[in-house]
Amino acid sequence: MNEALEAIKQSILEGEKKLTDSKSVYEFKKSFLDSKNGKIGQLMKEMKNIPKEDRAAYGKGVNELKEWATNVFASVEEKIKAKELELRYKAEKIDVTMPAKEIHTGNLHPITQMRNQLIDVFSSMGFEVYEGAEIENDYYNFTALNTPKDHPARDMQDTFYLSPEFLLRTQTSAGQIHVMEDRKPPIKIISPGKVFRSDDDATHSPMFTQMEGLVVDENITLCDLQGMLDVFVQKIYGEGTVTRLRPSYFPFTEPSVEVDCSCFECGGKGCKFCKGTGWIEILGAGIVNKKVLENCGIDSEKYSGLAFGIGIERTAMLKYGINNIKLLFESDLRVLKQLDD
């Protein structure tokens, strides 16, 4: 009997070496351990033919063999599986330097990106966003903004007229008036939008985007204007950027100023970018002309205001180093794809 067990043991040890894959392991294992047809299973069936006094020893021997065989098969299985996995990985080897399967995302227009950045800054300062209409009438675009009838800005040269009364707004300031008519101070709004002027060259487009800002409250001064603009330029162009005011003229503000910020390329030392001056012109601003407040029914003795207007294309062009404004309106994907923040 021992010989029979030993023979099985031997055949397992020999057969095991030839196994190459999980399927043959399974078949081989089955040929021994299957309770009906397996060779070790058969041994168990032989039990009834064994003399009673030998049965215990026989049973023990067979069980030991079964346990031994189970362990052998488990380790073989483990080895083969590891090998198979290795092969599978090998077979799936790729050239990781091949091109990616790109998941294209688009991006917002640079003007929208710039506009969103500005909105973020001013929203955090408590400004609401008001979007006026592109088509305005003469009163809101000019008269209410203290641009008298004989003012050169009203000339056909500069303004697109749709009828004697209606025109394409030349400035987002037109929206100021609607807001001031509809609300009582305190007012803090920014008004981004398309504006139109009859200009067409490398730096002028007949349509461009402005963002107007307006604050009306008690005791608003020129100091507040500069303080607020300092915060603005620091958030957009970085800590340490400062502004400089210099006198200018807009009909709807008095005093009016041009605002320069210290050059964000050279920090104000003077470079090619700022043409050696250390300053870059960024916007026009001023204290709201009291006639404009009065036109909107706001008590100019009690309230004062500040206003500013930023050209968004100009800001974006400075930021990205674009020298022709037309590029922004041509929708050339080669351009749009580059301009993402």
Added chain:
Amino acid sequence: MLVPLSWLKDYVDIDITPHELEEKLFSCGFEVEELTEVGKDISNVVVGLVKECESIPDTHLSLCKVDAGEHGEFQVCCGADNVKAGGKYPLALVGASVYATARDHKTVEGVMTIKKGKLRGYESFGMLCSGVELGVTENMYPGAEYNGLLVLPDDAEAGTDVKPILGLDDWIFDIAITANRPDCQSILGIAREVAAVLNKELKMPALDYTMTDVKKDGFKVTVEAKDLCPRYIAHYVHDVKIGESPLWMKRRLALVGMDAISNVVDITNYVLKEIGQPMHAFDCEYLEGNEINVRRADDGEKIVTLDGQEYELNSNNLVICDGVKSVALAGVMGGLNSEIRETTVSVMFESAKFARDNIRKTARALGKRSDASARYEKGVDEYSTVMAMKRALHLIEELGCGKVSATEVEVNTGNSIEPKEMKVSIKKVNGVLGIEVPEDDIKRIMESLEFAPEINGDELTIHVPAYREDMESYPDVAEEVIRMYGYDHVVPTFMPAAKVTMGGLNLKQKKELKLKNALCGVGAYECIHYSFFSPSDLDMLKLPEDAKERHAIRIMNPINEELSLMRTTLAASMIHAMERNMKKGNMEGRLFEVGNIFVAKDLPLTEYPDERETLCVGVFGADEDFFTLKGIAQTVAQTLCLEFEYEPCEKSFLHPYQTAVIKCEGAEIGYLGKVAYDIVSELGVRGSMYVMEIDLKYLSQWYNRKTMYTPLPKYSEEKRDLALVMDKDVTCGQIEDIIKKSCNYVKSITLFDIYEGEQIPADKKSMAFTIEFCPKEEAFEAESVDRFVNKILKNLKRQMDVDLRS
């Protein structure tokens, strides 16, 4: 405006450099756009005294010995015919820079550096120069344009720099003047500001003259159009001798870009530049009827101006007439019939204020601009009108070209030219600025600007000169104070007194931003196109005559026809954007734009049009088809928490069988489809384009829909796959609709296969759907889903003759 430094120095002592002056002007509101030295390209050219001059045999050349004072004596070969011993000429030393001229000796071809040279074997150490080589014109120095050497005056000292002698050491400031300061559109106006900012005295130009006893009896001036001409002054000058102006006047006119014509005409131009008041001189011989009348032109009236051009006028134009005819187009140009000639012996000077918008409109309407009209357009003040006449009469005397008669007629509307008193609160002035400007500084600044200030407690009284029409109330005073006190005194604060306000985007703006970001997420790039488009775009889209898109608002004065209509659809711009990309080799892409279309109630506009915010998406390239664009439409729906439905439709510019109308809650809100092949090929490109437009303004009514949580199903859902056979023209949408209506437990219906071929009849197609059923209050019983399916199949059979595929 061009301002020569030398001219400015007549009125103010300027003891700082031109660049320092530029800074000063900048600080008080006058940006110098360009600062140029007149002789910027000329250097190392000195007075040369020719001591010996011998002609070189067989050449046109002369060999000269030139004394250049401290620089030494040089041998110079010279080809000019007017060189002679004892003469003084400009000598460009070796290393000097002068202008290089072409063979004609007149055309400047660049700047050259003088080197030691050899001509016909003779060494030459420098060059004797012509006026052209130094950039000097006849008006700056007589004889400068002679084709030979420029002859310097006898008293010029050999070896000294020629630049001061020729006026080349001068500087020209090109200054930008803001629209509120027409009083600074003159040399004197700028001088006032310079005097104020440098704290120097302003020296006024001489205005005195002596009148003769001569009178022009009976001469009268009538101003019919008083609204357009508040002040008109005429002064008669007799014993006029027309001739050339002196060098100093010609040179100054040349520096500000004006040609010298004759003494009397030059005086009017000189005064225009100096005082900022346009003037005119009529030849009295040709004024009929002994009178001047300022009136609106008659419709159809004609005038021939100085330059010989004829214009037909109407009542919008203002004319100056004598007793019989019009003699000038007011504020623009004089008439040919009364121009100053060499033979003129008596002159009627005119100094007048005309309404600026009238002059502007006339100049624009007739396409005729002059120095005078350009000046009037900016606004002239009556103070200067009066001063200019005095100045012109003074100059007549100074130049000795006429005698000032006792006949001066002035017609005015009673506007004062005296300073106007104005009282403001110092507290309010400082309130605008946010800082306390010391009283002494306020007083000093007001004095320097000639406002004659008095301070009494908080009250500042100033006397505003009549030329400062911009001064109206305390903010104007605040501006004057701060621009002179210095903006660097402003202390930045952050609205310490202001109330806290809530900022940020409103619902519509937030949704729009979310939508744009979602579209970027599906690979689309945002575009911005002009709000206007071309009438030819309507034809490109093959829109029928009665299409609503053709009811577009027209711009009265467009830049060109291509940009003359306000958009009624965004599709045309989008198709052009795809076209441009394809032509540039970008063969695939996704683009979107959010912009307004403009829907007019009536044309021309009588009320605000409806500006409808619209989304337009364009996709192109081999990988795109109708369904990829429809997928983007679904992204829009999901982003806005809406459901869209699609039905076949037709659009003039889209594929007749690949176009759908988009509906939301039963309303048409847009369309999508493939751009028609003939349009694509007419644009000269190859490939497929798809376009979609969605009316966001309509959708915005649902932006405030609340998002609510739907509890997850308590009981398990069941799915059934059904392969159905039907006629080929039955749509997926129709089947889905029947299924949905047949059973309200249906949660979703998904098409997963379409088949046409041998296994089914030739006129049929098969569509296979997965239907998901979701239980509501209780779990499904064993047979309930079968019951639903049977009902669905029955309805499909009855309504669309659809069978279950066997």
